[in-house]
Amino acid sequence: MEEYQKAHDDYILARSQYLKFLTLTSKQNAQVATSIMLKARDAVVVSYLKTLVARMNEIEGIPAENRQTVMDKLNAEIAWFEDHKNNISASDSLDTLTSKSDEAKKRYTELNILAHTALFTISDGRINDYQKRHSEIFQRTKDKFEQIKNEKREDYTLSDRKKEIIERWISEAEARAAKSEESQAEAQKSLNLGVNIQTYTIAISKLDTSQEYLKEATLFVKEIIREITVSE
């Protein structure tokens, strides 16, 4: 990004000098500065897309099919921008450079939608991962509670009052987990209308709500465990 900033500053200076003096030297300088800036700009886009791909690989909760679809699109964009970057030359005329810049502009505008789709997929994958882990911990907790309930040994049994409390926490945790899933489904639904900044923002806020419910559900599981580990 720093390289791009410097190249962009040089381009702005060369462009203003060319427009002011309109000499061959200033035109040559403008061509060189513009080509360097366009290459640096493509490099930034490629680097950004590669970061998205790396992040998508990190998140375990992304469904394989989704992951593959989005990553294929991202890789196709990486290839396009790398190819575009290699086709830029300092010997290109200013009109050619302008034309090549416009191509990249069009592509980048479309890429914005793909980038936000990828960002949503990453956030959604995180929620999937948390839900899966919560569900697994919750199931183990319930299994342990069932085992304790079936205990016949005197020291190992829980009082009816404690059992009632734990059962209440179990139902509360289940309700929160269900609400978390509902919010996640709403988030996915809001993106089905079409991905743009507005729908992306709505979808992310739904995922935030989903995360909050999951947090509450986890607190109830903690409370169940605490009840089991504390004496009457």
Added chain:
Amino acid sequence: MLGFNKNKRNPQDAKPIGVDTQFQANPTVSQGKVPPTQSVLEEDEDEVELTESKVDWNPRPKRMGFLKTIAPVILILSVAGFGIAYFMRSDKKVTQGPPLPPVPSIPPFQRFQPSIYADDPVILKLQEDVNVLDRELSNTQIKETILEPPTLDFNVTFK
């Protein structure tokens, strides 16, 4: 000696009262010289009586004067104090916003007895896993703010 009205005394015929006055009336005593004879004392007593009748020995008017000065000041101060207190209270009422929500009191610390399951390996593993998940859920921001598309300049023109 309080309330002794010096202004009304005639220095020529009035003499001080009591032992001190006697000593002052007869300077020889005060100077440690020969004590006064009986006749002299009798004469002095007569003179003292005369003097007492002439001296205005009444401390009440002075006290009353003092009270008359102090009482209004105390009254004004107390009225001013009540007034300030009232206005401050009324100001508070005006500037006060909505009432604050009740602050929950911290329950007293109770030492819990661990149950027989406190050291159960399954429970310990569950505790560890749930704590890790809770920490992650609390510290993770779902929105990937640092991965927003970069802002780039695509307006390249030479006109």
